[in-house]
Amino acid sequence: MVSAMLCDALTSPTKSLVALYSSLTANGQAIDFPTLAPKHFKNIFSSQKHFSQIPPLDVRHPPSAYSPRSLVRFRAMVQDTSLSQEIYLSSFGDGKPGGWGLEDEALVDDEDVGDIDHAKLRERTVIWAVSIPGEAEWVSEFIEDSEEPGGTQALAAPLEAASRAHKFPDPSCPHIGAFIKLYDASESTPKSTEIYTFVGVLTSESRPELAPSENAPVYPTLHVLFSIPRPPTITPFPYPFSAGSPEASPIGDVPLQADVDHGVLELRNELISWIADEALGGDKEAAEWVVLTCVGKVRSRAPQLNPLSLTISNFPSSPTPPDAKSSSVPTVAAILSHILPITAHLPLSLSLLNTSSFVPEYHEEDLHSGRLQLPAGTTVLVEETGMTEGKVVEKGLRNITALQQCIASQSISYVFPYSTFSFSTDLTFIVLSEGKKSAFVDTDVNIRLRDLSAEPAEFYKPADRINVPPPAKLEAFRRLVGGAKNGQVTISESVSKFIQDDFVKERRDMKGTTSEDLALRMSAARVMALSMHEKEVTQCIWERVKVLDQHRKAAAAAF
Structure with missing residues (x-):
């Protein structure tokens, strides 16, 4: 069963979301969907083996490398939390779920919307996150979500220009930026400069208010299924640790105690x-x-x-x-x-x-x-x-x-x-x-x-x-x-x-x-x-x- 859910989540997170909503509706728990969905997906990817199969979103694997509504993980720094919250319709006719960009899919058409039931309106938090500024290349080898997923290759094409480069500390450095949409109101809102790994459904959306023109730019958007806060040091190395016991020379002119490692x-x-x-x-x-x-x-x-x-x-x-x-x-x-x-x-x-x-x-x-x-x-x-x-x-x-x-x-x-x-x-x-x-x-x-x-x-x-x-x-x-x-x-x-x-x-x-x-x-x-x-x-x-x-x-x- 876990393998089937894992396969669905990886290949079609949309299908997996709809299936989960249907099962919760049948059990009378549809109202708790925004809270239960993160727990469901976090459980599916609870093991390192399964988590590492989620494709990464980074400079080598930019948004253009993925088809719409792909499942990705984005290790990022929160840059802007001042964006306004958004209102979305949590469900549509015939038991179809809302949120996570589903309202933009063929899954939901105008007939499904009908008269809006205000009791079904929910709020989602929107923030902007960017690649971790100054992160060393070796870091991915040491953190728990770092393994390259099978079959995903680093891009050979030139790096594409990041959208909204002014929202990165050093705009000249290659980086990724994206809107992050959070649905679980029970979780605390990430703070500026905090580091998270966001796992979600990757889409893109036009934001005319950011650049009014006939051809408004399209920005990467990640609808978060679940997130993992990262410690400030990123790499959770143990303290203390033993490096063996070869003879060490004294430091300077001061002898060291005999019991030191x-x-x-x-x-x-x-x-x-x-x-x-x-x-x-x-x-x-x-x-x-x-x-x-x-x-x-x-x-x-x-x-x-x-x-x-x-x-x-x-x-x-x-x-x-x-x-x-x-x-x-x-x-x-x-x-x-x-x-x-x-x-x-x-x-x-x-x-x-x-x-x-x-x-x-x-x-x-x-x-x-x-x-x-x-x-x-x-x-x-x-x-x-x-x-x-x-x-x-x-x-x-x-x-x-x-x-x-x-x-x-x-x-x-x-x-x-x-x-x-x-x-x-x-x-x-x-x-x-x-x-x-x-x-x-x-x-x-x-x-x-x-x-x-x-x-x-x-x-x-x-x-x-x-x-x-x-x-x-x-x-x-x-x-x-x-x-x-x-x-x-x-x-x-x-x-x-x-x-x-x-x-x-x-x-x-x-x-x-x-x-x-x-x-x-x-x-x-x-x-x-x-x-x-x-x-x-x-x-x-x-x-x-x-x-x-x-x-x-x-x-x-x-x-």
Whole structure:
């Protein structure tokens, strides 16, 4: 029976919907159809084997690749929830169901409609969703709904232009956008920037109100059968995990406790060395700060415990002129995309600052996206090295303010015609600066890149020149960082007292040490423990963080 229902749902979701409605009508449950339908289809595809047979809707498999009313799954970020709800007729004559685009089919004709029974009117929620901005190519291999369905091939044709590109944070990037129609009123409405996998019936519809003309464009529309919310990290890696037990070298000059998992430490050291050698001219301390930053996330809103933000100063500018047709991208951007599920590259320039928008703005009854409208868990690489002399206009100043606000308060403003609303976000920031510090924003940590022998071109290597580890090693790196981002650590009373006493002693012996140093080191100690997959912050971890911070401050003072 399940096989028959599975086959019907995959090959003809319309037939499957009508059959379900008929059975519910016979049992007197037709009124609960919008609530029972999602449960029915979610049960059919409850196993990974069955779920993976649903064809994906993505850049390689765009709407044009499917026939009307195909069943698809769309892993997406919610971009716009301000759209008006729609009224639809839940059923027609002769027991025919409404909704899910069925009213547009030959299944229902004018005679079926007749006089409208207002008791049969229902509301459906309409939102706009887009491909997940900055999602790494490897992510699909690791999440539960990722397997390519049998017989579905990636398209060889050129990518088609996405409809309503202004609703994607970076309109120049290939992506998919679609109207999402939700029928189950018992489910909470998705919020902006949340990530979902929507499974539903793919149709298209004309929306003349969006582009009044004789030839109004047609937009992809997904009538949702059921949806699955995704965690902010997308990849649910475990914490802690064991990487084996090969001997590990100590980190820096600080010995490590005997009971630590040396396999994890060895893996962590390998990750730091890879980042340093491939992207940061061999500077391992800068690479370690990169790892600590990537592990961070908002741990609390009250009190506010934000992730560390990092500036790598003394970073060389690109050897490619800013006005070149094909600009160079920092190697560190490619490295991050290999180990993190979602990254965003923000190459600051006068043109970008003065003409684009970093926050969502409402124009002509439509919410335009901004460069910072990103899902929680995104790591944003802000590149200042491409800036040239010139004037920053008012829009550019607003963008700089929005960027600083996002870093400092983990919030982003949505700008409407007569009001502005602030919404919480959860992004980590790494800034690349040529000078002593960032020219535009303040970050928690400023690490000066050492004057090493590497040529500037080594910091902007093309993808084919990057030494990428074997797949098994990359997977281990991803599990190390992803698991750490999901983890939790504690600080025992004894360690807390040790830290307080140690800091009081340092403050007495070293002038210029402030309470801000303590707050920074406490945050760094937590993510240090997480990056080691430890459950508690230890004295050794505190000592390591103190050494890192002292080296960082000494290098900055000598710059």
